[in-house]
Amino acid sequence: MKATIQEEMFANVSVRKLKRVKSIVMKKAMDETKGQYQKLYNYQKELLRSNPGSTVVINREVDMDPPVFKRIYICLDACKRGFISGCKKVIGLDGCFFKGATNGKLLCAIGRDANNQMYLVAWAVVHKENNEEWDWFLDLLCGDLKVGDGSGWVFISDQQKGIINAVEKWAPEAEHRNCARHIYADWKRHFNEKILQKKFWRCAKAPCILLFNLARAKLAQLTPPGAQAIMNTHPQHWSRAWFRLGSNCDSVDNNLCESFNKWILEARFFPIITMLETIRRKVMVRIHDQITTSARWNTAICPGILKKLNAYITKSAFSHAICNGASSYEVKHHDNRFTVQLDKMACSYRYWQLSGLPCPHAISCIFFKTNSLDGYISDCYSVTEFKKTYSHCLEPFEGMNNWPYDDRQPLNAPGYIKMPGRPRTERRREPTEAPKATRMLKMGTKIRCRQCK
Incomplete structure (x- = not known):
């Protein structure tokens, strides 16, 4: 800080004065953060007024006077209806730390649209990530999405025990996948x-x-x-x-949640209401952008899926099909042989039934019969389903001064726990993980004296 002031403002300031300035700025930032907690009930009322049908739940700490904020859950009506209308029954679950003065974690539930892109369904602010918080979050989420016993649903997460226990409780029949990238990171430590x-x-x-x-x-x-x-x-x-x-859904990772965490990176530095509002506005803009983009598409299948299909079509050149005279085929692919049944849209390779997209073996059989893949691709990848998802828009929001007043006693900010050392703003990387690509390493740099060179 001292060097920056000297270089940009040509002022020589003592370290003692800089510490006083920093403490004043930090106090103002903390006061603003604490002040926003007192307006959370008003924020809840405005969300429910502007977007009726939404679920906004605020909990306070039990047996504390004055009341202290504990957690907030938000699932806007447009996000809820958009997911049910056109997304697959696949949910990614994850949590991320805040990076500013706000203390706590942000939990999120991410869906997949017809183009295999992220679709934010619900989010919550909690004090810490544990069994209790994930149980509470999954209870509300499963109620909003009408998950029932979870039959036909897929949840993807890391190996967080709270998520595993909550999914087993609220969606016992659902398939719960663990992110293979996290599995590999643990396995790689030894191999x-x-x-x-x-x-x-x-x-x-x-x-x-x-x-x-x-x-x-x-x-x-x-x-x-x-x-x-x-x-x-x-x-x-x-x-x-x-x-x-x-x-x-053939996904073996939870990358959409990681993409969301990066997408809201700037918001995670802000006080609680500013952060929640930044997320809401980003979702609002994204829905508009997706509507505008999809209006220019002139194909029946979403572009991201077509790109994947074109790669499979190229690979199908190495598959040689033999027809049995009906709708069954024997396919030789390199040293392997598989059976394909076009009438059942099934291949012994299993990828077609798993993803809803014909694998290279199935494509070779389809091209043996016809020159079009129409009718052999799942409807969940169609542009029609994509447009259904984004046909539900968020309603505009009034400014803070126009929010309806809530007569409940305002909430206080939870206690700030200061950890030893300088606060980290970046994820701790594994020893074997590649460094950040945008930063040049100083390893191997020769240090030279400014005087003697």
Whole structure:
């Protein structure tokens, strides 16, 4: 700070004065943060007034006087109806830290639209991420989305115990997948050779148990302990070979939640209401942008899906189909053979039933019969479904001075827990993880004296 002031303002300020200035600024920031908690009830009323049908729940700490904020859950009506109208029954769950003066964590539920892009369904601010908070969040979320017992639903998360317990309680019949990227990060600590990385991901993306066993056998040739360690991580929760059919989702990671955390990175520095409002406005703008973008599409299938299909069409050149005279085919792909039934939209490779998109083996059979893929792609990837999702728009919001008044006793900010050391604003990277791409490493730099060069 001293160097910046000297370089930009040509002023030589003592360190003692800089510390006083910093303490004044920090006090103002903390006062603004605490002041926004007192307006949360008014904010809740304005959300419900402007977007009727929304779910906004605020809890306070029990047996505390004056009342202290505990948590807030928001699921706007447009987000709720948009998800039910056109998204798959797939939900990504994750939590992220705040980076500013606000203390706590942001929980989020992210859906997938017809173009396999993120769709924010609900979000919540809690004091910390534990069993109680995830149980509360999943209870409200499952009620809003009418999940029932979870049959036909898919939840994707990291290995957070609170999420695992909450999903088992509120959606016992749902499929719960663990993010393979987190599984790999743990596994890599003991088996970090570069050659093993591709072998692991072949196991994760193998669509049937036969191919999983083949991939694991090749891994065992390089590292028998590593192959055994993979089985100890319960691959039925992160490998495609055990995923249930019919979800139209082949994802083995939770990258959409990570994308959302980065998308709201700036908002996570703000006080609580400013942060929540920034998220709401970003969602509002995104819905408008998606409506404008989709109006220019002139295909029946979303562009992101078409790009993936074109890659499969290219790979289908290596698949050779033989017809049995009806609707069944035998396909030779390199050294493997698979059976395809076009009338049932099924392939023994399992990818077609799992994702809703024909695999290269199925495409070779379809092109044996006709030159069009129409009718062989799941409707969940259509532009029509995409437009249904974004046909529900958020309603405009009044300024803070025009919010309806709530006569409940205003909430106070929760206690700020100051941890030792300088607060971190970036995620701690693993020792074997690649450094941030936008920053140049100083490793190998030669230090030279300014005087003697």
